[in-house]
Ligand code: FES
């Protein structure tokens with residue numbers, strides 16, 4: 001069956017079964033391999049994308065549940081202001097180790113910054129608790145989110 005989905009502002013026609021996970025559609029049909037497969041059970045966060053701005057686990061999101069919602073992925077998040085600030089902070093603080101979890105981390109962090117420009121530590125912990133990093137980059141992730149939040153406030157004051 002053909003579905004129309006909007007990803008990073010672009011409209012795509014996808015011919016697949018309705019119960020196909022969005023992660024499969026992104027990676028195997030659209031060739032967007034930034035979102036990663038980790039657990040396939042909404043437990044690790046490696047596959048995180050945004051659906052209408054909210055972080056979502058694409059491994060358990062069926063194609064037929066998306067409708068007209070707007071999807072954003074790691075391939076497009078740098079075009080948004082919160083995403084660009086998060087990515088800059090990630091680079092400045094050299095957050096990444098092996099990198100496998102990092103697209104999901106950045107998607108969760110950028111959704112947090114978009115909804116809460118001044119997150120407290122507890123907000124960061126809540127927002128990021130579903131994103132597992134086997135390399136243990138959690139301390140740098142928290143610092144990078146704080147740096148991005150600070151740059152957001154400084155930008156707003158200009
Ligand atoms: S692959 Fe989706 S949450 Fe782990």
Ligand code: FES
Pocket residue numbers: 096097098099100101102132133134135136137
């Ligand atoms: S950077 Fe290796 S799993 Fe997170």
